[in-house]
Amino acid sequence: MILTLISAENITQKLKKALPVTALESVDSTNLLGLKAARDGAISGTTFVALRQTAGRGRLGRSFFSPQGGLYLSIVLRPQTEASAALSVTTAAATAVCRALDGFCTEKPMIKWVNDIYIADRKVCGILTEGAFVPNSTRLDYAVVGIGLNLTEPAGGYPPEIADKAGAVFGKENVPDEIKEALAAAVLNEFFALYDDAHIQNGLEEYRRRSYLDGKTVTYQKDGNTHIARVLGVDESVHLVLEENGQKIFLEAGEVSVCVNKQLKQH
Numbered sequence: 001m002i003l004t005l006i007s008a009e010n011i012t013q014k015l016k017k018a019l020p021v022t023a024l025e026s027v028d029s030t031n032l033l034g035l036k037a038a039r040d041g042a043i044s045g046t047t048f049v050a051l052r053q054t055a056g057r058g059r060l061g062r063s064f065f066s067p068q069g070g071l072y073l074s075i076v077l078r079p080q081t082e083a084s085a086a087l088s089v090t091t092a093a094a095t096a097v098c099r100a101l102d103g104f105c106t107e108k109p110m111i112k113w114v115n116d117i118y119i120a121d122r123k124v125c126g127i128l129t130e131g132a133f134v135p136n137s138t139r140l141d142y143a144v145v146g147i148g149l150n151l152t153e154p155a156g157g158y159p160p161e162i163a164d165k166a167g168a169v170f171g172k173e174n175v176p177d178e179i180k181e182a183l184a185a186a187v188l189n190e191f192f193a194l195y196d197d198a199h200i201q202n203g204l205e206e207y208r209r210r211s212y213l214d215g216k217t218v219t220y221q222k223d224g225n226t227h228i229a230r231v232l233g234v235d236e237s238v239h240l241v242l243e244e245n246g247q248k249i250f251l252e253a254g255e256v257s258v259c260v261n262k263q264l265k266q267h
């Protein structure tokens, strides 16, 4: 395996706002590092960037495949808002990642509700926001937003369970460390253009414009049953709006699978 290294200094030089950045070759999970740092009092904006993770964390308790060839970063935040604003952190991050990727690739990055980034029908990025409440309150003490980008396809391909949906921003092309540093800085700059602790702009207008699922036929699970519906869009509350048997349905959370040529593609 070729060991590649990125430098925190090269990233911070490109930032519009001074942030404490730690860059690592490998780590169990940048989110775990971020959560520990937050518990230990790290300031908002503290960022961890790694080139691979040995125990990457995904949504719904899943693991996140994080081999060399990716870019994994987590940002500690201290939003002075109600916990309900946590969703705005995720939508701001999704919008920020798309804007950052716009500067590096020709295909338009799209957002698959709630927090996946797709390019050319392949998932190239997942986002996971974790955090903790101020004890006995509905306010957030801290949040950690984790962003996992697949940049180059792993030499052995993706594991079978994600092989039909995962993709990489640069395909099979190797990405120089300078590009990884520039991309990390671009993501941070775009994110902090939307976010500050006192006020989170969720980037929702752009998030909705980039909705990958619009017009697609999808399935979703409810009360143990599989439902099939057409996606109308994402509303102001970040609910997925579906049309099912002539009725409008609003999904607040969960996952949907896109139907491809009447076959189901699990996402």
Ligand code: BTN
Binding pocket: 028, 029, 030, 031, 032, 053, 055, 056, 057, 058, 059, 060, 062, 064, 066, 072, 073, 074, 116, 125, 126, 127, 128, 145, 146, 147, 148, 149
């Ligand atoms: C998902 O698609 O289920 C969300 C994946 C989020 C992965 C990122 S990679 C950086 C950060 N560290 C983690 O362990 N997870 C997040």
